[in-house]
Amino acid sequence: MMVKYLYPFIFLLTCNLYSQIQIIGQVKNYINDTPIINAEVFIDNDLITYSDSKGFFELYLDSRNFNLKLKHISYENLSKYFSNVNDTLILFLNPKNFELETITVSTNKFEKKIEDLSISLDVIKGNYIYNQHNYNIENSISQAPSVNIIDGQINIRGGSGWSYGAGSRVLVLLDGISIINSVTGAVQWELIPAENIERIEIIKGASSVIFGSSALNGIVNIISKKSTEIPKTNFSSYYGQYSKAKRNSLNWWKDYVDNPKQYGFNFNHSSKIKGFYYNFGLQFHKDFGYMGLISTNIDTSLNIHHLGEERLRIYFNLEHKSKKNPNINFELKSSFMDFQEEDGFLYKSNINGYSPFSNENYSTFQSREINLAPKFEYSNSERDIKLSISSRFLNTNFEPNSKDKINNYSTIYSEYLIQKFLKNATLNIGLNYNHIIGISNSFTNNKFGNNYSFFSQYDKNIGRIKFNLGMRYEEYNIGKKYGKPVLRSGLNYSFNEKNFFRASIGQGYRFPSLFELYYQRDAGQISIFSNEDLKSESGYSAELGYKYKIQKKNSITYLDLCIYQMRYYDMIELSFGLWGDSTRLNPLGIGLKPINIGDTKISGFDFSVNSNFKFDNINFTTRLSYTYSLPKSVNPNYVYGNFNDRLESLVENLLSDGNIPSSITSIIPQLARSELSYFSTSSNPNNNILKYRYNHLAKLDFEINYKKLTIGTHMRYNSFMKNIDWLFESGAFNSEILDIFTLANANIEDMGIKLSRKKFKRGDFFINFRLYYHFLENYSIQILVENILNREYQLRPGSIGAPRFYSLRISGDF
Template sequence: MKLIIMIALLFALSTESFAGSISGTIKDSETNEALSGAIIRIKNTSIGMKADNKGNFLLENLSNGIYTIRITYIGYTASEHIITISDKQPDQSMVVNLLPKSLNASEIVVSAGKRSQSIQEVPVSISLLDQQQITQRNTTRIDEVLRYVPGVNVARDQVSIRGSSGFALGVGSRVALLLDGFPMLSADNGDMKFDALPMMEINRVEVIKGAGSALYGTGALGGTVSLFTRTPSDTARTIIRTYAGIYTQPIYEQWRVYDSPPALYGIDIGYSKKFDNLELTMNVGNKYDKSYRLSDNSYRWSGYGKVGYQFDKQGMSKVTFFINAASEERGDWVFWNSLDSATRPPTGTNLNRRTESGKIASALEFKHFFSDQSFLMIRSGLFITNYKNTNLLPGEEQIASDALSWNSEIQYSASISPEVFLTSGINTVMNSVQAPIYGEKTQIFMSGYSQAEIKPGIENLICTIGARIDAEKTADAEQNIEISPKLACSYLSPFGIQFRASAGRGFRAAAVAERFAALRFQGITIEPNMNVKPEYSWSYECGATTAIPLSGEQDILLIDVSYFQNELSDLIEPSFTPSGNIKFQNVTKARVTGLELGLRSMLTGGYGFETSLTLMKPEDLILKQTLYYRSSVLWYTRMSIPIIEDLLLQTDYRFISRTEMMDPRLTALGFIKDADARVPNHICDMRLIARLHNWVHIPMSVTLNAKNIFDYYYTEIMGNLAPIRQLSVQAEYIF
């Protein structure tokens, strides 16, 4: 009997100690709408959860004590609240109204340190794009999104951050590309496959400027582009997005290759929902583009699926699997016949020759939070690419490749003391390529990295120090060992100005195609070079950011300024041999110095304005001249003007100064006629967005798009007329 009484007493005491709870509702402070999926965590513990589809949450079985509740939601300012649980008040409730962010001054970013952190803590230049900016521009590929990022220049399939890249024949990206943290550079060419990305599900784009190899290894010589997909909510979401349009006829009669304006159209259908602990996302898409150039039309289809499973209600342990597949069949366009025939391929070209390509990316990730200050991540996946030519004439050489990149990573991040946060990991990559022009080749990377973020005792000062070591071995080539250190700091001054400074090393190992390619096509003969070494850079930057309040309560002007200097060595460039052939070689040492200024504002009533100016001095230190294929000025401007309620006019203007230097040996060969034809780029895009929700009570928006509205003719790379004026209408229906 005494034993029973003692057990009952202990049970009563235990239930009394853990009988407290905190409940509440998370809402938008302006619209009063529930914020489904908002994250609620008790700081310095492993306790947390997501708000349900009505914005409600309940944290149970809490002992007496004082708790700090932190609430976050993408696109809103984080909120913290101190709650006390006691015998007298065991159950506490709260209503939290989160404030939407009109600017990204305190946005949460992930890619800078491979963990979630405030952008104010990041010691490097970073640009953010949200899902709304992507959707409104009617973009179907990521390169169309990146064209308006400050300091970024896209030349067809090459992304250059602050002058890091020039003309590279479509191989060897100097910018790393990641999808939800998974690398997306091909195993053979080491390039970006823009059509292999699920654009409909991209929720956020983060662009880091400057060498990023200390965390991301090869390819991050000039910077990093990270894409993050949408997380489903408890409410089912079906979206249908479709568009149709035309290229207008060129004003020059000799450029017209069709009797009527060539058409383009596409459709994407997606569905997402969270079922208790299970998250499901899937979509399919199909696109057609007849093109403004002869024998350059394309057909594309894509499919994407993502499944996530949370092992607990708090979301502390989660496994995620995604698969993305894309296929394209297009004309085998390389360069024009001449400037007078800029929309036709060279005379004698096989107009029936086609290129078929396929891409499959798939990855599995497990992530466990031990607390809000420590987590373990294990990820492994494949990126498979293939392409081949079809409809070949007798004597034409087959260009084909089957490539597989297998990537695995283990990362552990934790706060090892109140002053130090440590991120460490190991990474292995195996690239396997099978191609008729060079047989079967394998490239292997073994890597380890560690980065510490330190608060040295000075208020609002954060110092970052880290390094990564990569061992790279490619078949029939020597092994390379690369060490990429990084040192940076960020300081938020009492005056509200955030200062930053950084120095880091980046590198890029030669792609398999750069080492082994041996082919001749349309007058170009490429020789293999097994002795090509990795290229590397040292990036230095100092900058400052501040937000200045304007007249209205929510009116803010965000100002960012930075000075940068990139020292580039052993650059791998297509260069000419004494026989007149092309070979990828380590040809030069270069320096790019520059100044970047950005202004952003969002005013009361929906008016918005942003502009960025990047001034660069690209120098070839060997030849003592301007670096080939670079521009010295990038100026991007965007305006948003509400006409009436739910009707918005937006305009983008892009200026890129004339490419100052071309390789004269290439133009002298004459196989690309008028190769040096180039002008400054003046491109203006406009769109009219109508939200029909309040007009006809349909959850639909319609956008009228005009890209290159003034039909300005220019080139991005030699021998290629850039896209002419395109008019289209886009409709998006969400239910």
């Protein structure tokens, strides 16, 4: 009976459809006449549809007269009024000049405008890196908003502190594939050709759905330059020198040698031969280092020990585009490095802050590293599908010249990705397989591991709303199995062309590295211990953000405000304790051991202003950022470990030797703090602040370019590191403190760490300056001054930052 009542409505709907006018159009590239996919089609500022795989779209309108607007991420907007349209519209768009616009690829594995993202992201462009010291990519990345790097370990928004030798919670990619050594868990910074970088994209927050383990705190994707048809050659040579520190006792070299120096050169060339695009480069870098010591031989002659680094790096990249089938693309990216570094770990004392505490027993690392990354891509525009197969072979040999020691680690990464481009959506489906090989006589036996994962993400545009949903399941098998499913979702809403709101929540995880599980070594009088009982750490990151875009003919400004919260479960951090047996250098067996410390929560907000202005021959760029972070322990009384068995053995030895009276044995566990919790291991447990973090981090970078001259400066302030491991302020390193270590006469070294930290309670502030001048058409000169005020600052307890550093670089481009 109800059906007959529907007939009038069906009839009216049919009449309305037939009364509307069908308009057909096609969108093409003005330069090469090729169709443009996924162009947004607006009528009177309302988004109606998108162009298909052949650039076509259909409209059903009430009139043949209308206002039409076309938008696309890679092309200039087109607005036009049409009247009395009867034929198919052929519309051409001009490719954009991307000098002002910021385009990203990391969050979704395809291009998007930065204002259309659902998660916070920052971009460092290649020119900025080139105007820095391009032999060290860490320096450039550490200047990005919310980012801090200590001893090569990167954290974003306080997602991790200082954890010497622990795995990274930030996944670092080179062209979309991990450059983290899965065995050590460390980023292979030195292997990255810093002189061949197009841009760097930094994602803040958990990104494990797309990228997997280690993306718990964020992503850094380093994107290499592409070769061009026109041959290009660049060479540069540089020389730098450290100043003397203001505090004279730090300058261990002052009476014997000149100020420590560094020097090196870069060479790279790119071109095309038939269908093959290639580029290759060579870098040599020698840094004597500002840390070191003078030792005396038996014959009273002196040995001068510089704790620096030396490396030789070669890279070669090849890309082939098939003429017979232009939809097929093949790439091979490779690099090789010979590297040597000396590491003092901790300073000798606050007075001798540029000398290692272990004297000539400092650690020396030598490695030979190989990176091979082939990639195959196939695109089918008729079916709107793109297939890519990517892989990376990463090998690190830490004892390349030794006949007795073996420390050889390899990782094979592979990813299979299918992208389906729909009318107003994109679907990513992928598989990962990673194989890990650890061959070392520091392990009880050779270690092997496998890692499998499946992931999928769906991105959809509905009018002003852009949202995504993703999931991933990953399993890690390295002696025992770890498995983890994770989800993420995000939303971006554009109120208009200036105002954008975003929200996202994503889960993340990190599996322990082989080093954390099985590897042990001595760093002078302190040991780094392993822990086979480690559990994987997991968590989530959520944020709400607002971006305001101001764009005019010659300028663009982004204002961004974001509030965030990160929650971690079974967080892994290194804890000091009496973990091991006595050794010649380490009689107490004292050291650092990775432990699951329980649940933590990090809340805060970011604010940033990025601007780029062009006026005639003047180009002005500025980047201002401020991050407030409140990292807290959720269960500060939770006891997550102890070293009672080692303490009992120590007490028995002390009693038998008569070093302590038996009357105080009952209070020794309290003095030694052998029951490990947040409270017992913290130097300042007030307010439950996590260790090795800053509450405040502010940065300002501005650069002005006029014709051939570029001048820039970078300023940074971080607040005081309120909480560290209690052991650093105990009698083990401070002779004025009465505790188990002074009772046992086991003061490792009177470093004065507790007293030295009092000087830095206002935090650290320093300024860098750079100048770049182009001359004689093909040549340029660069002057760089780091820490221009020559301020003394602490990187972490037991480590003082470098004094003022001057550098001069001369380059040629042909």
